[in-house]
Amino acid sequence: MGKLDDLIRKNYELSKKLTPENDEIYTNIVCYLRTSGMDELEAEEIIQDILGMMLEAQKRGEEIEQVIGNDYRAFCDSVIEAAHPKRFSWRKLFSDLEIVVIVISLLWLLDIIFFYLPQMFKQGRLILDFQVSLGFLINTAIILLASVLIVKYIGKTSFKDSKEKRQGHKWRQFVLLWVIISCIIALLGLIRYKLNPFVFFSVKMYYLAAVFAGLYLLLRAVKEKLPVN
DSSP: OOHHHHHHHHHHHHHTTSOHHHHHHHHHHHHHHHTTTSOHHHHHHHHHHHHHHHHHHHHHTOOTHHHHOSOHHHHHHHHHHHHOOOSSOHHHHHHHHHHHHHHHHHHHHHHIIIIIHHHHHHHTSOOOEEEEEHHHHHHHHHHHHHHHHHHHHHHHTTTOOHHHHHTTHHHHHHHHHHHHHHHHHHHHHHHHHHHTTOEEEEEEHHHHHHHHHHHHHHHHHHHHHSOOO
16 A cells, blocks of 8 residues: 555544534545645645644634634645645656546446447357447547546535535535536437447457556556655
């Protein structure tokens, strides 16, 4: 287990000690910092420090506002500014590439489960050739873009006023996301139906599995060796 994974696990375990009110604030802080563009290891170390401050304040019976103020977003922005995140970071680049490999691998597995396995059962034979089609490539690009936008949206909508949530703002957000996701799924289905016949090349599934696994392990190993700053 790497240092980042260990930090995430420790922070998760410690966060269980927070009161429900402080846990909601902490969750918003975590979402904001993790989607801020900071190096993920540095962000997790800062999250650990903030969590420690919150737990100490909780022990003293103090409100969290006495420690970090009333404007949680401004507090997070000041923390990010003090960290001086670089415009370009090799660690961040390798982290993003690692996520891309994971997403593409998951989409590939879903394609096998929902389209290739039914064909295997129908034809009664094992299909090992995966066809890399125009539909698959476009769908992959759309899902990657949608994932980035959703993550940014989650970060930017942190710290919404609790009054707005009580008035149904959170419910409206859920409905909006559900509509957007439903539209994306329908679009992906249409693209696959129309463009899947346009095949660029075929490759053995076990070769692809080896490539995805190798790329993931290589990117992760290189990232762990790179300095945070």
